[in-house]
Amino acid sequence: MPASDVFQPGNTAVITGGASGIGLSLAKKCVDSGMKVLAADFDEELLARMKSEIGGDSNVVIITYKMDVGKLEDWAGLKDTVDDVFGGKINLLSLNAGTMVKCSWSDAQSFHKILNTNLFGVINGITTFFPLLQAPSTTTTHSTAVVITGSKQGITNPPGNPAYNASKSAVKTLAEHLSWDLRGNANVSVHLLVPGWTFTGLSGNRPGSPSREKPAGAWEPSQVVEYMVGKMKEDKFYIVCPDNDVTEEVDQKRMLWAAGDVVYGRPPLTRWREDWKDKAKEGVDQQQV
Known part of the structure; x- marks a missing residue:
């Protein structure tokens, strides 16, 4: 069965960075599929906005959770919530939270901020839920898909932001190793999502903010999600998205x-x-x- 079969009514999704951008579009995809969604984000305002936008229907189960993905103790609280609300079951784990700030070699604080979110946000998520992911397989279907959001900058490494590039390069390595270590469990698939130029909060598209016109070359976050689902149907690990320019x-x-x-x-x-x-x-x- 293809990994995209996780998008089924009654299944569960945990999405970090879920209140905007690709995470929000993925949450909407899950809700449209009849899934129960736990969206985690650092921004309480965006979480509240998301809940009011897509959580109004009584048939929709969407839980919001404020957390800093760089703090391991916040992940312990998230896991408790997953255990309480979802019975410890996750069908889609999206480690998507990310940040980008410009930094220089004399600005160690910005390095720490980027690496804490982009890198340790993934490490903390994997270590927290690894026991669940490595549970023995009992069927030949995919019961869980792990989607880790990387970046082309972690592969081609353009100059200008070494901290961001390094964080995403390390995320690529982590995703590859996780896929290898879980290769014996037919119930789990791992995917590295590498968006192209996407109109998200990192590029000025914050929900609720004064509208800014989408650059012609950029994709909408929803396009990235649909492309991702298409590649999951093909059981692809590397999901490298094009955009309108590339x-x-x-x-x-x-x-x-x-x-x-x-x-x-x-x-x-x-x-x-x-x-x-x-x-x-x-x-x-x-x-x-």
Whole structure:
């Protein structure tokens, strides 16, 4: 059975960063599928707004939970809530919470803020629910899908925000290892969601704020969720989303070029180096995928 079969009436979803952006769109997808949703977020205002928007129907079960994903003690409280409300059952675990702030090498505080949310928010979620995920399989169907939100910046590594790139690069590694460690449990699938350019709160699309026009090149969060579900139907681990500016083929070529810096002993980040830009552009265009 495909991993997308978790989107079934009566199933349960736990979504961090669930009050806006991709997390909110995923929560709406789950509600539309008849699922029970526990949405966790740091922003109480957005949680309340979400509850009023999509939790008004008496048939909808949506619980909101304020937490800092970087704090392990908050995860203990979330697990207690899952045990109390869902009987310890999770069919979809979305480790999606993320932040992006600009930082410099002299700004250690911003490094800690980004890594606490983007990296330890995933580590804490995995360690909290790993006993549930590794429970012995009794059927050949997927009863749980784990979706971890990464970033293309964790793969191609563009200059400008080393803390964010490092956090998402580490998240990719964690997701790969989790998939490996759970490979023997047919009840669990793991997926790395790598959005393209998406119009979320990180890019000025905060729910309830003065409306800003979506950039033409960006996808709506709902498009990312639908693309993700399509790839889950194919049981794909790597879910690398295109957008209106960048195709899947261009993404693949850029990733191959980035890996080539290591393989061929080139300087790091050649795509952005002045003395390499022309060669890099030509090389990317000529990559075979």
